[in-house]
Each structure stands twice: as structure tokens, then as C-alpha cells.
Amino acid sequence: MSKRGYEFSFAWIFTLFIGAAVIAAAIMIATQIVGMKQAERDAARGLEIGVLLTPVETALEDARFAKIIVPDETILFNEVREERPGNPFGSQRIGASIKPGFNAEWKPLSGVQSTFHNKYIFTPTNETYAEESFYVLAKPLKLPFKIADLIIIWGGQEKFCFTNPPVEVKAELLELNMTNIYVSNCPTGPEVRNICFGTTCGGGGISVAINSDHTGKIVKDGKTLHYVESFGTDRYGLMYAAIFSDPEIYERQVSRLMAHAGKLEEIYQRKANSFGSSCYSSNAMSTALGNYKSHTESIASGSGGISTATEARNLFAKAEGVNNANAGACLLF
Numbered sequence: 001m002s003k004r005g006y007e008f009s010f011a012w013i014f015t016l017f018i019g020a021a022v023i024a025a026a027i028m029i030a031t032q033i034v035g036m037k038q039a040e041r042d043a044a045r046g047l048e049i050g051v052l053l054t055p056v057e058t059a060l061e062d063a064r065f066a067k068i069i070v071p072d073e074t075i076l077f078n079e080v081r082e083e084r085p086g087n088p089f090g091s092q093r094i095g096a097s098i099k100p101g102f103n104a105e106w107k108p109l110s111g112v113q114s115t116f117h118n119k120y121i122f123t124p125t126n127e128t129y130a131e132e133s134f135y136v137l138a139k140p141l142k143l144p145f146k147i148a149d150l151i152i153i154w155g156g157q158e159k160f161c162f163t164n165p166p167v168e169v170k171a172e173l174l175e176l177n178m179t180n181i182y183v184s185n186c187p188t189g190p191e192v193r194n195i196c197f198g199t200t201c202g203g204g205g206i207s208v209a210i211n212s213d214h215t216g217k218i219v220k221d222g223k224t225l226h227y228v229e230s231f232g233t234d235r236y237g238l239m240y241a242a243i244f245s246d247p248e249i250y251e252r253q254v255s256r257l258m259a260h261a262g263k264l265e266e267i268y269q270r271k272a273n274s275f276g277s278s279c280y281s282s283n284a285m286s287t288a289l290g291n292y293k294s295h296t297e298s299i300a301s302g303s304g305g306i307s308t309a310t311e312a313r314n315l316f317a318k319a320e321g322v323n324n325a326n327a328g329a330c331l332l333f
Contacts (some may be wrong), residue, residue: 122245139237161186254305
């Protein structure tokens with residue numbers, strides 16, 4: 001039985017080697033290009049979401065609800081940075097990652113993040129997933145003057161069941177007609193989060209207490225979060241923020257908001273001084289603003305936002321003092 005062999009010249013071997021190298025290089029370059037395009041898409045999506053949030057923020061209305069449709073599965077990345085030297089309000093960084101095709105690995109942080117210093121975004125986690133859409137609730141925070149808008153975002157697949165909410169909360173939820181928010185005939189399933197008012201909510205639910213002194217607390221995921229009511233007709237902005245957002249995100253955003261409030265106090269203090277003593281007897285406004293600033297700065301410098309019920313009561317009392325002084329002859333806000 002004969003054996004037949006095959007002989008390759010050096011030229012053939014060299015050609016095959018070069019060909020393999022060229023193919024490998026082409027695959028590597030193509031992969032890099034795809035990765036670059038993916039990063040560009042992610043950065044663009046994050047910027048688009050940031051821009052779209054601007055018209056959602058409140059103007060004359062007390063609250064707004066909106067839906068942001070995403071054409072592809074998207075992860076919204078939310079990073080909160082508190083006050084730093086030269087950056088008194090801290091910063092809000094958001095980015096997005098679009099699910100890549102061809103069974104490629106999903107890298108949630110592949111996109112470039114956009115930085116905002118005047119936005120306060122509350123999300124259920126640092127990385128919030130949406131299959132088709134994000135839902136956005138914007139609420140103003142006034143203590144007693146307007147500090148900022150609270151932007152609350154959650155994924156379209158999440159559902160929330162409000163059990164025994166106060167009459168005004170129920171009325172607002174029905175008026176806003178928010179998708180996947182239920183006050184009756186609640187669905188069941190692992191994606192439904194129960195929110196119980198006045199009672200302890202078990203099974204991974206969220207317990208809400210609204211106190212008679214314009215404060216309250218939220219118990220969720222083993223963490224107690226305190227809030228104060230807003231002045232004006234739209235009182236529960238911080239309550240909703242605590243209900244829908246991750247506890248750490250909530251606390252950091254509250255610290256940023258208090259830093260913002262302290263800086264606004266400085267502006268109103270200068271304005272009050274320019275009015276002169278004819279507007280406020282016995283420097284009532286100046287004293288009230290000074291007390292307010294001391295308390296907001298104390299909260300801003302801490303690491304846990306409004307950390308106790310006493311702190312919440314004192315914050316509202318200081319804000320109420322400013323509001324009462326503003327009832328004088330010259331209105332600051």
C-alpha cells in the first residue's frame with residue numbers, strides 16, 4: 001500500500017501565514033470599529049436622555065409625568081457625586097448602554113457619561129434597565145423657596161402598587177395617570193413592588209409613614225429614609241423620590257439639594273439686605289435665613305442626607321421660619 005505525501009514550497013507556506021495574519025488583523029480592526037461605534041451609540045443615547053429630561057422638569061405645573069421611548073434595550077447609568085471643592089452642588093452623571101447585536105457582551109458602562117450640575121435624578125438602582133421605555137416623574141422641591149426639580153426615573157417593566165395611600169396622594173396618582181402605578185386592582189408577580197401607607201409592608205415591600213408635623217419616613221430594603229414635605233400645593237416630592245429610588249442615591253441627592261439650598265440662602269440674604277430695615281422688623285428675615293443656612297449646610301456636610309426624624313423636623317421648622325419672615329412688606333420669593 002503506497003503512501004502519498006504532499007509537499008508545500010516555502011512560498012506557499014509564507015502566503016498562507018500572511019493570509020492568516022491579514023484575516024486576524026481584519027477581524028481585530030472590525031471588532032475595534034464595532035466597539036467604537038457601540039461606545040458612540042451609548043454616549044449619544046445617554047446625552048439624548050439627559051436632553052429629553054429638560055422639558056419634563058416642572059414649570060408652572062406642580063408635577064409632570066412623561067415616557068421616554070428607547071428603540072433598543074437600554075441600561076441607564078446614574079452616578080451621584082456630592083459637594084467637592086469648587087463644585088458646591090456636586091454633580092449628576094448619567095450614561096447609557098444599548099444592548100449590542102450579534103450576541104456580543106453587554107457592557108453597561110461602555111458609553112461616555114454626561115455631567116450635569118443642576119439635575120437631581122433618582123433611580124431604583126445605579127443601573128436601571130428598560131426594555132422599551134423609561135418613565136419619568138418630575139416634582140418641585142420648595143423649602144420654602146424652590147430649590148430644584150426632583151427627576152424620578154424607573155424602567156417600563158417595573159410595577160408599583162400603592163396600598164391605602166392618603167386621599168390627596170391617591171388623587172394625584174390618578175390625575176397623573178402614571179403607567180404601571182396602581183392604587184387598586186393591583187397585579188401580582190415578582191416585578192410588582194408593594195407600597196404600604198401607615199402599616200408595615202412585608203415581603204420586600206416599602207412602608208411609608210406620613211407624620212402630622214410635615215415630615216415622614218420610608219422603610220425599604222432594610223433602610224429608613226427621612227423626608228420633609230415641600231411647601232406649596234405639591235408637598236410630597238421627596239416622599240416619591242425616597243419610594244422610587246435606591247437609598248444611597250436618595251441620601252446623596254438630598255445632601256446635594258441641601259448644599260444647593262444653602263447657596264440660594266446666600267442670594268436671598270443679599271437681596272434682603274438690599275431692601276433695608278423697612279422691610280423686616282428686628283432683622284427677622286436675616287436671622288431666619290441664617291438659621292436655615294446653618295441647618296442645610298449641616299445636612300449637606302453629612303453622609304446620610306436627612307438622617308433622623310429630629311433633623312427632618314428641624315429642617316422644616318427652619319424653612320417655615322424663613323417662609324413666615326417672607327410674609328413681611330417685601331417678598332423675597
